[in-house]
Amino acid sequence: MKHSELTKTLVASLAVCLGVMGLGQLGQSETVFAKKTDNGKVEKFDKYKGHQVYEYTVQNKSGLKVSVLSQGGTLHGIYVPKGAKDKRNIIMSFKHTKQYYSKAAKSLYVGQQIGPVGNRIRDGKFKLDGKTVSVPTNENGNTLHSGKHGYNSVRWKGKVGTYHGNPAITLRHTFSSKYTGFPGKVKATTRYVVTDDNQVKVLMSAKSTKDTVFDPTIHAYFNxxxxxxxxxxxxxxxxxxxxxxxxxxxxxxxxxxxxxxxxxxxxxxxxxxxxxxxxxxxxxxxxxxxxxxxxxxxxxxxxxxxxxxxxxxxxxxxxxxxxxxxxxxxxxxxxxxxxxxxxxxxxxxxxxxxxxxxxxxGDVSLKAGQTKTKEITYKIDY
Incomplete structure (x- = not known):
């Protein structure tokens, strides 16, 4: 990466840390940076509700590229190389952030992170440690995709770099119980890792201050x-x-x-x-x-x-x-x-x-102080 490009990356990532997350969800002690890598970059994408949205991109040696947006931690692209300048996005995406949340598309959750738990919770209630927990409902009295204040609703802070030697995008966000309605203050980390054998690994981790639930997924649409x-x-x-x-x-x-x-x-x-x-x-x-x-x-x-x-x-x-x-x-x-x-x-x-x-x-519990990681891997062949 050229010196000027690295500088832009550092500035962009620092901006994410200092100003764009909103809602008081970031811990002040957490830092964000972009490691020097020939295979990754951070660019301004557009603005959503007055805040800058960043696009994080990494690719492997054969040119398989992954793109993620800071808003919603959205998986924006998996680009299969056909040539030096010709890549096909095999997942659905939009040109503008606001389109992901438009009236016509918001119920589709295109490419978005879904968490802390995916799909539906009956009546927005469940037992935890012998007590009934009620969480916000948003569909016919049930909770769909963790309600209106789930993983897809926030601006994540991010960086590009490496993870175990592979190009990676790392996103972080701290969710308060007051915001999500789920128990505990949860520090969440999601990594999108691209390996040289064309695997896109999504590693979704969480650590909570209280016993809670955790079973996230990615709502990517493939064609x-x-x-x-x-x-x-x-x-x-x-x-x-x-x-x-x-x-x-x-x-x-x-x-x-x-x-x-x-x-x-x-x-x-x-x-x-x-x-x-x-x-x-x-x-x-x-x-x-x-x-x-x-x-x-x-x-x-x-x-x-x-x-x-x-x-x-x-x-x-x-x-x-x-x-x-x-x-x-x-x-x-x-x-x-x-x-x-x-x-x-x-x-x-x-x-x-x-x-x-x-x-x-199955068990979707997350004990206080424990860190759990849920992994989804897309192995791409072309």
Whole structure:
């Protein structure tokens, strides 16, 4: 990195630390800096609600590039190299920050960090240490994606550098219980790491002052090809069951067998699955699958036969929420073009949703003083 570029990076990162986080969420003792790296940079992206938004970018030796925005810790791009100046973004993004939060797109949570817990919590209540905890609700009396003051709602401070020798973006934010409505003052760290074997690792860590819950995810929408929908792309999952849901999409606690339309054990065009759901209320998938990681932690694979691109999803957790972009319309102006139904598919590794109310779904607790890390890995092939 040239001296002038490093200076700009340091200034930009210092600005994030000193002024753009808002809401009194930053600890004064925390610092932020950009390590010198030939593969990373920090640039001004635009402004949102009067505050500067920064774009953090890193890439590996083969040119696989990852871009993240400070607002919402949003995964803005995974760019697959086709040539020196020709890269294809395989996830959906917007040209301007405000578009991520627009009326047409805010319910889609495009690319955003979801935390401290993903998906729905029934009635916004759960038991913790024998006591009933109530958290803010934002959908039909339930809590969706941790409510209005979750991970996606804040400006994260960031830096570019390395992590275990790999190019990495590191984001940090301190959440107060008064702000989120969840127990504890939580110091959260999210790292986006790019390895030379084309893995994008997302490491989401948290440490709390009180016993609380923690099961975050990334709400990225994938379209691996050049087509305007994902109908010709193929999805496989290590899954034989899915959760039964009530009319509010909250798990009942029961499991259903994956048969026919819901069977992803063999590769088959997504369109052939979607055709059977187009007459339903959802008109596609908004489904919570129980997955079983294999010996390499693989839980799913999305591939595009036309471009020979694929993303393999690695996770140690037992859930994968699949949303096939059923409500995307032309009013959603993606950077790649106007949206349409099934323009992309969101695949969200996490513990089975509403685990706080169903102990058999898995442990999402975080004890006071303990640090936990949840990892999602996207293995990119092209």
């Amino acid at each position: 691996l090809g050049q087509e305007k929908t994902i109908r010709d792309q193929e999805l496989t999952m290590n899954s034989t069951q899915r959760l039964e849901l009530n009319k509010e999409k909250v798990p009942t606690g029961n499991l259903l067998e994956n048969k026919g339309t819901y069977d992803f054990t063999q590769p088959k065009a997504l369109g052939s699955h979607l055709d059977h759901l187009i007459t339903t209320k959802e008109q596609g998938f908004d489904t919570m699958f129980k997955v079983k990681p294999d010996k390499n932690d693989q839980i799913a694979k999305l591939s595009d036969p036309k471009t020979d691109r694929s993303v393999t999803f690695l996770s140690k957790r037992n859930g994968m929420v699949v949303y096939s972009g059923n409500s995307i319309t032309k009013k959603v102006p993606f950077e790649s073009g106007a949206g349409r139904q099934h323009a992309a598919i969101a695949l969200e590794p996490q513990m089975l949703p509403d685990a706080v109310n169903h102990p058999s779904f």
